[in-house]
Amino acid sequence: MNEIFNQWLDSRLSVPGMLACGVAPANMLDSGVGSADASGLCRSTDANFTVSQMAQILRLLQDTPTVPDTDASALKWRTWTFTNGKIRSAIRPDGLLFAAVVLANSDAAQILDPLTEEFLALKTAA
Amino acid sequence: MTNGTTNGTQHQILFVDDDADFLLTLRDLYEMMSERSWQIHSATSANQALEILDSQKIDLVVVDVNMPVIDGIQLIGILQRRHPKLKRAVLTGLATPEKRAASLANGADLFIEKATSPEGYKSIFAMLGELLQWAPREGFQGVLRKVGLQDVIQMECLARNSSILEVYNQNVLGRIYIEDGQLVHAVAAEIIGEPALYRLLSLPGGSFELAQFEPPPEKTLAGQWEMLLMEAARVKDENAAAGKTDDAKTDTTAPSKTSARLEGTLVCTRAGETLFDAVGDDSNPHVAWLKQMEQQALQFGEVLPLGGFDRMETELAEGRVIALSRANKLVFVRVSTTLGSK
Numbered sequence: 001m002n003e004i005f006n007q008w009l010d011s012r013l014s015v016p017g018m019l020a021c022g023v024a025p026a027n028m029l030d031s032g033v034g035s036a037d038a039s040g041l042c043r044s045t046d047a048n049f050t051v052s053q054m055a056q057i058l059r060l061l062q063d064t065p066t067v068p069d070t071d072a073s074a075l076k077w078r079t080w081t082f083t084n085g086k087i088r089s090a091i092r093p094d095g096l097l098f099a100a101v102v103l104a105n106s107d108a109a110q111i112l113d114p115l116t117e118e119f120l121a122l123k124t125a126a
Numbered sequence: 127m128t129n130g131t132t133n134g135t136q137h138q139i140l141f142v143d144d145d146a147d148f149l150l151t152l153r154d155l156y157e158m159m160s161e162r163s164w165q166i167h168s169a170t171s172a173n174q175a176l177e178i179l180d181s182q183k184i185d186l187v188v189v190d191v192n193m194p195v196i197d198g199i200q201l202i203g204i205l206q207r208r209h210p211k212l213k214r215a216v217l218t219g220l221a222t223p224e225k226r227a228a229s230l231a232n233g234a235d236l237f238i239e240k241a242t243s244p245e246g247y248k249s250i251f252a253m254l255g256e257l258l259q260w261a262p263r264e265g266f267q268g269v270l271r272k273v274g275l276q277d278v279i280q281m282e283c284l285a286r287n288s289s290i291l292e293v294y295n296q297n298v299l300g301r302i303y304i305e306d307g308q309l310v311h312a313v314a315a316e317i318i319g320e321p322a323l324y325r326l327l328s329l330p331g332g333s334f335e336l337a338q339f340e341p342p343p344e345k346t347l348a349g350q351w352e353m354l355l356m357e358a359a360r361v362k363d364e365n366a367a368a369g370k371t372d373d374a375k376t377d378t379t380a381p382s383k384t385s386a387r388l389e390g391t392l393v394c395t396r397a398g399e400t401l402f403d404a405v406g407d408d409s410n411p412h413v414a415w416l417k418q419m420e421q422q423a424l425q426f427g428e429v430l431p432l433g434g435f436d437r438m439e440t441e442l443a444e445g446r447v448i449a450l451s452r453a454n455k456l457v458f459v460r461v462s463t464t465l466g467s468k
Contacts, residue, residue, distance in 0.1 A: 048430075048431050049430055049431075053429050053430055056429045057426060057429055057430065060422060060425050060426065060429070063422065064422060065415055065418050065419075067415065067440050067442075067447045067460075068405075068411035068412050068415050069406070069411075070440075070442065070447070074442045074443045074444070075440065075441075075442060076441040076442060076443060077440075077441050078438060078439065078440050078441070079438065079439045079441070080423055080426060080435070080437075080438045081363070081435075081436045081437045081438070081439070082423075082426075082427065082432035082433045082434060082435055082436060083223060083224065083432070083433025083434045083436065084431070084432050084433040085430075085432045085433070087426060087430075087432070101430060101432070104366065105366045109366075
């Protein structure tokens, strides 16, 4: 399964404006998966957005609270917008969490929705 | 084009820039354009500017941002303390949202990007001329300097006020009419209605003034102001993502594939005090959620150099929830969407 996500992350890393991205189990702390394993599925293209920073972001994303009065299953994805960039996150039904950090006003920022759809639709078994 | 004097006296304007050639050009150009009703003074450093200001009466100071030792933003802050009645403008070759916010927060009345064409310098001349004519508005300017255009609209609407927001930068001059807390009309250059509102709210920089209300020539906006502001934010994001800038080509049309309905809005202070509540019986979970969202965004900001937090959007199967961070307020907006043609 890791190989599928590794290949997918590698292939999407070249989109202009993609600063870092990664995939990790959404319950990585509960499941005992530590930062080393999490950062193994992280990628970075920028010295200011390192693999270990991306792993930290993935860990922080686990604590994102659900919107009040909303069924968690209705969630498609979340986007944090900052002055210089965006963070996109999504969780698959199998519990895998995806996050991407992209530069504001970049090609990567423009394709966040299809990119997330790709992640959600990735087949992990033949 | 002339910007005349008040009561026949010459306006005294001080330009501060470390580029001496630029200062000479500006002096020649604006003294000529004003038909000598402006007397231009020049300083190539903050220290020189302060000496001039201590020795003679100046009406308006125009400061470059990037200067050695004391930069323009620091200088504006010093001037606000030492010369509070002086009108202050920032003129920079590299306008960014951060510089604009810092300049306005430090007391600039205007934030302008340096022009790259003769037409641009005419616009700057007109804007500085306007600034020279502004009468001081006791107790009000200080508030406006520290908040954004959307914040002022929100405050005016929440207070059910009637007013006109005059918005302008180098490329566009526009007006947004608020009547009894509702957005009723917008005009930006040759366009009106929602496209005009979205264009004005998408401007990367500029200035605005709250003017006394007069009935608009026509009413071109309808619907809830929360929805209009949210749609403006969406259009701005889409245009930014598409690399569109503020010009006539900017796509300011609203979406046509889905229809949206506002389900709930809440505005609270960062401390958690609810200012406006339209989310249902119990607003506490929403306030708590907003504060958690902001806390998480701050944590992201500590890990990654992404700049200031603007918003968090949660895309749901049939809707969207947005947490906005604005000045000292947090805003919750929930919208349900349904497929269909508009």
